[in-house]
Amino acid sequence: MKSFPNNDGQALQFKNVxxxxxxxxxxxxxLKDVSFSISEGEFVSIVGASGSGKTTIFRLIVGLEQQRSGxxxxxxxxxxxxLGKVGYMPQQDLLMPWRTIxxxxxxxxxxxxxxxxxSNAVDRLLEEFGLEGYENKYPSELSGGMRQRVxxxxxxxxxxxxxLLDEPFSALDAMTKLFMQEWLLEQWKKQxxxxxxxxxxxxxxxxxxxxxxxxxxxxxxxxxxxxxPLKRPRQQHHLDQKEVVELKNSLIERFRMRV
Amino acid sequence: xxxxxxxxxxxxxxxxxxxxxxxxxxxSFILPAPTEVxxxxxxxxxxxxxxxxxxxxSVIAIGLAISLVLGISLAxxxxxxxxxxxxFYPLLxxxxxxxxxxxxxxxxxxxxxxxxxxxxxxxxxxxxxxxVSTFDGFRSTNKDLKELFQSIGASxxxxxxxxxxxxxxxxxxxxxxxxxxxxxxxxxIGEWLGAQAGLGYFSRRMMTQFDGAGVFAPIILLSxxxxxxxxxxxxxxxxxxxxxxx
Numbered sequence: 001m002k003s004f005p006n007n008d009g010q011a012l013q014f015k016n017v018x019x020x021x022x023x024x025x026x027x028x029x030x031l032k033d034v035s036f037s038i039s040e041g042e043f044v045s046i047v048g049a050s051g052s053g054k055t056t057i058f059r060l061i062v063g064l065e066q067q068r069s070g071x072x073x074x075x076x077x078x079x080x081x082x083l084g085k086v087g088y089m090p091q092q093d094l095l096m097p098w099r100t101i102x103x104x105x106x107x108x109x110x111x112x113x114x115x116x117x118x119s120n121a122v123d124r125l126l127e128e129f130g131l132e133g134y135e136n137k138y139p140s141e142l143s144g145g146m147r148q149r150v151x152x153x154x155x156x157x158x159x160x161x162x163x164l165l166d167e168p169f170s171a172l173d174a175m176t177k178l179f180m181q182e183w184l185l186e187q188w189k190k191q192x193x194x195x196x197x198x199x200x201x202x203x204x205x206x207x208x209x210x211x212x213x214x215x216x217x218x219x220x221x222x223x224x225x226x227x228x229p230l231k232r233p234r235q236q237h238h239l240d241q242k243e244v245v246e247l248k249n250s251l252i253e254r255f256r257m258r259v
Numbered sequence: 260x261x262x263x264x265x266x267x268x269x270x271x272x273x274x275x276x277x278x279x280x281x282x283x284x285x286x287s288f289i290l291p292a293p294t295e296v297x298x299x300x301x302x303x304x305x306x307x308x309x310x311x312x313x314x315x316x317s318v319i320a321i322g323l324a325i326s327l328v329l330g331i332s333l334a335x336x337x338x339x340x341x342x343x344x345x346x347f348y349p350l351l352x353x354x355x356x357x358x359x360x361x362x363x364x365x366x367x368x369x370x371x372x373x374x375x376x377x378x379x380x381x382x383x384x385x386x387x388x389x390x391v392s393t394f395d396g397f398r399s400t401n402k403d404l405k406e407l408f409q410s411i412g413a414s415x416x417x418x419x420x421x422x423x424x425x426x427x428x429x430x431x432x433x434x435x436x437x438x439x440x441x442x443x444x445x446x447x448i449g450e451w452l453g454a455q456a457g458l459g460y461f462s463r464r465m466m467t468q469f470d471g472a473g474v475f476a477p478i479i480l481l482s483x484x485x486x487x488x489x490x491x492x493x494x495x496x497x498x499x500x501x502x503x504x505x
Contacts, residue, residue, distance in 0.1 A: 062410040084412020094407050098425045098502045110421070111411045138502045158411060 010076055011162050011194035012061065013037040017070035019060060029219040030056050033070070036213065036223050038196060040161070043188060045197045045205035046223075048215030049255065054198045058164050061196070062088050074162060084112070086162040087155035087193075091170065093147040095139035101150055102126065102135040108158040122157075128187075129153045145176040152184070156191060166198045178236060181207055185234065202251050206230070207239055216254065226251070291471035299472035300479060307461065312480055315458040318374060318446040319484065322381025326438065329382070330389035331431075338397040338423065351390060359383050360448055367453035377449030377457070384445035385438040392434025396427030429503070432496040439492055443485040 017034045020027040030053045038044050048054045059065040060072060063082030071078050074085050087108075095104045102122070109117050126135055129149045139147055148168055155163050165184075169177045181204060188195055199205050205212045206228055213223040229243050238244065274293050281292035291299075300307070337344040363380050370376035400423050408418050450459025458477035465473030497504075 064406055064410060083409055086410075088407070088410045090403060090407060092403065094401070094404050096404065096422075096425065098428075098500070107421075108411045111408070111413045111417055140502075 008076060009039050010037050010073065011040045011042070012196065013073040013076075014057075014060075015071045015073070017060065017072060018068045019056060019065065020068055021056070031060075031067070032219045032221045034221065034223065035070075036225075038194060040194055041192055042211070043185075043195045043197065043209050044211045044213060045199055045209040046213045046215060047199060047202060047205045047251070050200065051218070052215045053218050053220065054215055055166060058088070058166055058196075058198065061086060061162075061164060084158075085160060086164055087158035087160045089151050089155040089163065089165045089168050091167045093139070093144075093151040095147055095150055097139055100136050100138060101131055101142070104139065105131075105150055105153045105157060107154055112159070125153060125156070128190075130183075143176075144172050145180055148172065148180060149183075152187070156187075156193070161192075162194045162196070164196050164198075167200070168197075169204070170199070170201070177204070182236075184208065185232075189233075202248055202255075203239060206244060206248060207234060207236065212251075214251070214254070288469040288471045291475055295472040296475040296479065299470075300476040303473070303476060307458070307477060307480060311456055311458045311461045311477065312484075314374070314456045315446050315450065315481070316484060318377045318381060318449065318457065319442050319488070321374075322378045322445060323385060323438070323442045323488075325378070326382045326385040326389055326442070327435075330386050331393055333390050334393035334397060334427075337394050344394075348394070351387065355387055363448055363452050366449070372453050372455055376453060377446055380449035380452075381442050381445035384448075385442045388434045388437040388441065389431075390434075392437070393427055393431045396430030397423055399430060400426040429500060432492065432500070435492050436489065436496075439488045440485045442488075443481055447481055 014034050014036050017031055018029070019031040020029050022028075046054045046057065056065065060067055061074070061082065063079075063085065072082065073079070074082060079085060095101075096107075099107075105126070106117060106122060123135075126132055129152070131146065131149060131153070134142060134146065139150070142150070152165070152168065155165070169180050172180060185208060197205070197208060209228055212226045212228060214226065215223065226247070229247070230238050230241075239248075278292050278294060281287070281290045281295075284290050287295055333347060337347055359380070366376045366379045370379060404422060404426075405418065408422055413421070446457070447459035447462075450457035451463050454460035458481050462474050462477040465477075
């Protein structure tokens with residue numbers, strides 16, 4: 001495990017964070033006094049309806065937005081300028097069409113001006129991510145699932161132990177999605193990273209996460225938290241256990257009220 | 260090559276009709292036959308190729324080069340500063356409603372018969388497509404991709420060289436492909452209005468002498484310059500944007 005001293009095992013912490021969205025109409029509060037923490041090596045999902053401010057949490061962590069008050073800690077350190085501190089995988093794969101797969105994946109190394117890119121390590125990861133033989137192809141030649149893997153590899157190569165994934169599989173077909181979820185869990189275990197995962201798919205959240213945060217209202221104050229009663233390693237059929245099915249149904253009921 | 264077979268056939272067909280028509284009309288100072296033009300080109304080869312062609316070509320080359328430097332600089336500045344964009348962009352668009360060709364005689368007054376009056380016409384006529392297409396290219400940069408770069412910690416400089424320039428290139432080349440033929444027109448017009456040498460000047464002089472074939476011969480050379488430059492741009496585009504082939 002990539003460990004960071006003095007972080008008390010916390011990879012990510014929000015303490016009393018307030019955030020307003022500014023537009024012509026004035027300030028619209030989105031986060032009100034939000035606090036939560038995520039331990040190193042945890043897999044946490046945020047589930048919520050669209051427009052509920054899930055993505056805002058990510059933008060705050062990444063540093064694309066600044067909170068009005070409160071503090072955000074990454075690996076135990078409070079950071080004002082957080083840009084470049086966590087690995088971020090956006091909703092669309094956002095691969096550059098003019099760069100080859102390898103060039104797309106190694107973008108963070110290039111930006112961080114790493115003088116000597118360890119090409120053997122990159123080769124190993126490309127193989128690990130099932131991209132062997134595609135290094136010199138362009139994104140347009142790859143399938144949706146593969147492109148997402150390149151995007152995930154790029155987030156991994158940012159070198160951070162904290163990875164934020166924003167609905168990465170929402171554009172994939174159902175079959176590919178299942179395989180990608182299993183593959184993601186495998187990688188998470190291997191890289192021993194901390195993952196915060198946004199989704200609106202409750203089954204996906206249950207299958208992947210240790211804990212699920214539920215966002216129902218905007219602005220939100222507390223993040224409701226659900227612990228997933230499943231052991232690891234997981235398989236898709238574990239979702240059929242009575243306890244999990246009941247949990248899933250109760251979650252769906254909760255969202256139904258809001259629609 | 261296969262792609263050009265139909266257009267080549269059509270060209271030969273039209274040339275044939277022209278040839279027959281010209282022979283029928285039989286007034287070569289109004290409508291010279293293609294063969295006559297070809298023969299004239301051969302006859303005047305030395306003066307056309309060694310004297311007038313280099314002069315016109317340098318007008319085109321210098322004009323295009325200055326236009327590229329100015330246009331790209333302005334596009335970059337407008338991309339960097341919202342204020343500059345708001346200042347120049349509307350003016351740029353409005354300037355296109357001014358009939359530049361009608362203004363060209365003024366440049367002859369200002370710059371005389373020197374090469375600069377022609378270069379100015381060429382610059383003015385090619386500046387717009389280069390600037391606007393380059394700027395639109397910068398503007399087409401994907402906003403999400405820009406945020407991704409920022410989230411990785413990219414500096415303004417890295418953002419410019421690694422994201423904005425590659426994003427602008429396809430649009431820049433579209434503009435350049437419009438500008439190159441226009442630069443030939445610009446140079447020819449400039450020479451028409453006042454010059455002592457050049458293909459445009461030569462064509463006009465032949466007109467005063469009622470030499471129909473002599474009018475057409477330099478025009479064919481002008482159009483060859485245009486085609487040649489266009490091919491150079493297309494090859495450069497293919498080389499720089501080779502990812503688009505996939």
